[in-house]
Amino acid sequence: MMRISEAAQHSGLSSKMIRHYEDVGLIQAAARTEAGYRQYSSAQLEQLGFIRHARSLGFSIAQIRDLLQLRDNPHRASREVKQLALQHLQELDQRMLALKKMQAMLNDLVARCAGDDSPDCVIIDELSEPGVTGNE
Amino acid sequence: MMRISEAAQHSGLSSKMIRHYEDVGLIQAAARTEAGYRQYSSAQLEQLGFIRHARSLGFSIAQIRDLLQLRDNPHRASREVKQLALQHLQELDQRMLALKKMQAMLNDLVARCAGDDSPDCVIIDELSEPGVTGNE
DNA sequence: TTGAACCTTCCCATAGTGGTAAGGTCAAGC
DNA sequence: GCTTGACCTTACCACTATGGGAAGGTTCAA
Numbered sequence: 353m354m355r356i357s358e359a360a361q362h363s364g365l366s367s368k369m370i371r372h373y374e375d376v377g378l379i380q381a382a383a384r385t386e387a388g389y390r391q392y393s394s395a396q397l398e399q400l401g402f403i404r405h406a407r408s409l410g411f412s413i414a415q416i417r418d419l420l421q422l423r424d425n426p427h428r429a430s431r432e433v434k435q436l437a438l439q440h441l442q443e444l445d446q447r448m449l450a451l452k453k454m455q456a457m458l459n460d461l462v463a464r465c466a467g468d469d470s471p472d473c474v475i476i477d478e479l480s481e482p483g484v485t486g487n488e
Numbered sequence: 489m490m491r492i493s494e495a496a497q498h499s500g501l502s503s504k505m506i507r508h509y510e511d512v513g514l515i516q517a518a519a520r521t522e523a524g525y526r527q528y529s530s531a532q533l534e535q536l537g538f539i540r541h542a543r544s545l546g547f548s549i550a551q552i553r554d555l556l557q558l559r560d561n562p563h564r565a566s567r568e569v570k571q572l573a574l575q576h577l578q579e580l581d582q583r584m585l586a587l588k589k590m591q592a593m594l595n596d597l598v599a600r601c602a603g604d605d606s607p608d609c610v611i612i613d614e615l616s617e618p619g620v621t622g623n624e
Numbered sequence: 625t626t627g628a629a630c631c632t633t634c635c636c637a638t639a640g641t642g643g644t645a646a647g648g649t650c651a652a653g654c
Numbered sequence: 655g656c657t658t659g660a661c662c663t664t665a666c667c668a669c670t671a672t673g674g675g676a677a678g679g680t681t682c683a684a
Contacts, residue, residue, distance in 0.1 A: 357661070367662090368642070387649055389662055398616060405615040410590045413639075423612050430609035434601045437594055437611055444591050451584050454546045458577055465570045473566035475573055476559050479541040480534060493630070503631090504673065523680055525631055548670075 353383075359392040363400035370400060378403065378413055378420070411440055489519070495528035499536035506536065514539065514549055514556070547576055 360367045371390075373379045379399060382390035392400075402423060406416045418436055422428045464474040496503045507526075509515045515535060518526035528536070538559060542552045554572055558564045600610040 355662075366641080369640080371663095372640080385649095385662095387662075388664095389649080398618075401618055402615050405617075407640090408590075409594050409615075410587070419612075419615070422609075423616065426607055428607045428609070428612075429605045430601055430607065430611075431603045431605065433609045433611045434598060434603035437598045437601070441591065441594055441598065444587055444594070448584060448587050448591070451546070451580055451587070454544075455577065455580050455584070458545055458573055458580070462570060462573045462577065465566055465573070467567045467570035469565045469567065471562060471564045471566065473558075473564070473569045475566075475569045476555075476564075479538050479545075479555070480559065481541075482534075482537055491631075502672080505671080507632095508672080521631095521680095523631075525680080543671090550670095 353391040356390045362397055364404045365400055489527040492526045498533055500540045501536055
């Protein structure tokens, strides 16, 4: 059993976030010492590591909630896990697409802007135009 | 002079956000009718359109603050505008890089997961491993 | 005069993370 | 035994950008 700061160090999360995850019910409330200090077992450490991994892949807390349930369900079908992952991949794709559009438009503007001492600036001009920008 | 909902329609922003932008000082407080209704001129409409364009390119409110100042400064150097745009492009790049990493890792996991009725699942297994995920 | 469609301000919610403040606890050193 | 520093606790507030809703005022037309 270890305290929260150790659990944080070993899991790669912050103490703050571990408490937060408990608050929002992503993890069960940790056991407490008589003084009220949270205590973490190695099983809980693994869970925290799982969460950090999932977060680093961009899964939301809600998605991780589902992932944890699957993780803890010995009768799961890997199909369900894969389904969640594929769904998340789609979200990542959409985000990428949005970023790419921005990048393309901005790159174009930047290329056409002299970038000198003159006040004439395509970027300002185009942002000022009533036309669309491709994101609505 | 038009009311906020018309200004919203013409600019592509929501009434809500126009008020918000006023709150945070991105735009000057609009004139009011005797009854307290906000009134927008065509010059202000252009400014709102500018903001929407900039937002659709992913510029933050803080960045748009700077862009608006440059827009309104006849003595600006386009270099400064370009500088802001390039900086934002870098941020977009970083975000895209992060997404790409996630995509790559997740794609790999998904490819190695059977996705059938069996509980065996590479995704769960790898998320459970103590190893790194490449994002820390 | 009444009702619909506006408008106002104010508060709350989202997602995830960090900061900080006020207070309790534990262990080491004097 | 007492102090000190490093930890812990809870409870707020902040960020970004946006939306929802409530409670109440206004405008205009039927």
